[in-house]
Amino acid sequence: MDRVTRSAILWIFLFPFTSADIYREQILHQEAQLHKDLFTDYNSDYRPVKNHTQAVTVKVRFAVKYLSFDYLEETFTVHSWVAMNWIDEFLTWNPTDYGDIKEIQVESHEIWIPRMALFNSDATMYQSDQFFTTCSLGFVGNVTCVPHIAHSGICSTSLRRWPYDRQNCTLYFGSWMHKGEQVNYTFYPNLPVVLSDFQNGPAWRLLRVANERLPGKYACCPNETYPMLKYTFVLKREAAGPAAIVVVPSIVIVLLTLTSLLLGVKDNIRLLLLCFSLFGHFIFLTEIGYDIPKHGADTPIILLFVRDSMLLTLVGILVTLLLMTLTKREDPTPRWITYVAHLVRTGPGKYVVFTEFDPSDSLKTKLAEDEGNTSSETQRTTNDWVTFCNIINSVVFIISLLAYLILIVTYIPADN
Structure with missing residues (x-):
């Protein structure tokens, strides 16, 4: 094949591409040309200022x-x-x-x-x-x-x-x-x-x-x-969810403890409720432990409330055990206890001692005094111990109520 023929064949095959390039250059839109001109000598590694002292x-x-x-x-x-x-x-x-x-x-x-x-x-x-x-x-x-x-x-x-x-x-x-x-x-x-x-x-x-x-x-x-x-x-x-499992149970535990202190000092249900309340405090602390960081910068005040409430409940249990022991005593009461018991029975103090008295004990004491029964002195002594225990229980309840009011105001967070 001679040189002319080869050139002709080559021109035939190249002509479409050459024509396309020429046509493409003719219709090359100006935005593409602008982009080409902008980035021909552009370097993106340096700050885009002509004066390097400018920011x-x-x-x-x-x-x-x-x-x-x-x-x-x-x-x-x-x-x-x-x-x-x-x-x-x-x-x-x-x-x-x-x-x-x-x-x-x-x-x-x-x-x-x-x-x-x-x-x-x-x-x-x-x-x-x-x-x-x-x-x-x-x-x-x-x-x-x-x-x-x-x-x-x-x-x-x-x-x-x-x-x-x-x-x-x-x-x-x-x-x-x-x-x-x-x-x-x-x-x-x-x-x-x-x-x-x-x-x-x-x-x-x-x-x-x-x-x-x-x-x-x-x-x-x-x-x-x-x-x-x-x-x-x-x-x-x-906080709608956390409040339902934290704040509301806290109030329920407080009411349970205070209600237990209102029961009679000789009532075994009182001791049972206080022990249940103490157990509820432990369960409550465990539940809160899953919801807060273990190593926080500060302690949630709700934990301080549960801690102090647990201490008050423990004191209530110890006082209950002490009072249940005192109500079973039959030895003569000291004079000052007898005086205080008599003062509460006959004076306005009976409105402060709101714990329920056993009416059968008072009836037996009155009958024994009327009939000259020799056990009247023993019965009176027992009533003095019960009255004294009720006085102590009332004081403990009032102190616990005031303490819980202070704790609620101080430690129970509110949604502001």
Whole structure:
């Protein structure tokens, strides 16, 4: 085959592709040409400023969508759309040269992007300071990227008012290596935090979000700044469930203990109820132990209430055993006990001693006195011991009632 024939055949096979390339170049839209011209000599490894002494100002806005808080592990996670805007001096053009195109879309990996790091991030989770998304680029070099990012940080819990506690979780953002004179983070002038599409996480309700820019001036570096963006999230626990298994049983245990002290000192059911109440305290403490951290920074005041209530119940059991022993004594009572018992029987003190007396004992005493029975003195002595025990029991009940009122006001948390 001669050279002319080979050239002809080659031209036939190449002609469609050559024609397609020529046609493609003819219809190459100006946006593609603009993109090609912008990134021909562009380097995304350096800050986008022509004067290296100038800082890149990055404006930040958080559109919070969802959050979760694990108070057992003390970790706080925020899912949000993070809008960031800055000026790239190397990505500018004249719209009239490209068909009046004023805005294009570019991929974040093609351009320089700010690396905003979370300083108090959870070290157990890998969180990169880079993001990958599609960004908007204006003809004056203004870049806007809105990636969806989940930030997980450490949040020290305060459980003193548990289960009606509130938590303040703070996240600190800034540049890990750049100074404020190189990359300057700041907020959008309007709506730095957007909550219009926010959805509360399980068991927690977001009350408010506060934002603050920290200048980052330190004594070690008087001529340099390291600014940070501070976001404080105030959360309130949805305590309907915990309150049903914690606060309400606490009140029930108190009523059970006080009701037991109202029974007669010789009643065995009294001792049984007090022992049951003490057992309920132990079960209650075990139940609370499953719901709170084992190594919290502070102690929930509801635990202090259960602790003191347990001590009062134990005192009630010991007093009951003592009084049951005294009511069975038949030896003569000391004069001051006899005097006090007589004073209570005949005076207004009988309205204070509300524990039920045994009417049969009083009847037997009266009959014995009328008939001159020799056992009348023994019966009177027994009644004196019973009266004295009832007086002690009444005093113990009043003291326990006042103590429980103080404990409820002091230690039972309220939903404010």
